[in-house]
Amino acid sequence: MNLEEELQLFIRNLEGLDEYRLPQRAYHTIRLAIRDLILPPGKALLEREISDALQMSRTPIREALVRLEMEGVVQLVPRRGFIVGPIEKKDLKEVYDIIKTLDGLAIEIATANVTDEELDSLEAIIIEQEVALKNENLKQWSFLDDLFHATIIEYANNKRLSAVIDSFADQSYRARLFTIKERPIPMISIIEHKAIVSCMRAKDGKAAGMLIQSHRRRAQKEILEVLDRTNHAEISSN
Structure with a gap:
């Protein structure tokens, strides 16, 4: 094609x-x-x-x-x-530093006002992610992962916060998709997503914020390690 x-x-x-x-x-x-x-x-x-x-x-x-x-x-x-443009490690690190901080703020705001129906929607996304992994459809999993985080930001109902996060979302999504096949199968993300929703149901915004920031840090570490290996392989072949 x-x-x-x-x-x-x-x-x-x-x-x-x-x-x-x-x-x-x-x-x-x-x-x-x-x-x-x-x-x-x-x-x-x-x-x-x-x-x-x-x-x-x-x-x-x-x-x-x-x-x-x-x-x-x-x-x-x-x-x-x-x-x-290439996916630069330095740029991506800066992007993730911003996103994980703002994600923590967004989820605290969202947790204070989220409804049971909205939490059910988040759990439905997690179920779809599990199906995508079962079918070995990593691209669909990546799309649903992005949807999970975007939905939480939507529930914060803060247009300015959403606009700032959205300005960096494409870069993080592209890096996630670019490295997904070289990273461990993301079952741990499913576990983390479930824990995040549980904290939101318990109306514990602080705990939810800590979990989502830890979740982002782990993903950042995995992605940056893949980029390191990719860059090293390119240098060695030249």
Whole structure:
């Protein structure tokens, strides 16, 4: 499957893009394709290829790529166009330092007001994660893991906090997906998620906050170790 076919298949599974103007639609599509590794780190992005795949003129594609460059997602390389940025260990460490702190704050706020029905929804996500692992579908597990954390942030009902966390979410999701096959099977995450929900049911926001921060630290450690091994292997092969 070539890039155009991959992107067209990816677009068919996206929702809500029709409401955006063309530059915004191009931006969101390319950003999500990078997040989901349809466009992996180091991938060259030729305006013509993206234009053909998204069935748009080059103008909105160019605007989207320039915006993504300003955000540090892609890099402009003279005479080569744009390439998808690498997953840098230093950047990722900074991202996780921010996310785990804000996750702790979000879950404390959420725990104070969360309903039984909302907690049931979180438990339903955990059950789906267990099914995904049973089916060895690590990509689906990663999607559900992201959904679990995003749902807790939603329950905090704090738009500013949500906006800050969301600005870093793509980077952490991309790294998680990029390393998932090289990390231990994430059964321990299922156990941690269940413990987090139990603390929320008990209305113990402090304990829930400590658990979710510990959960993030463990995931960060695993991901950074994989990136270390990957970088070491690349250096050795050069």
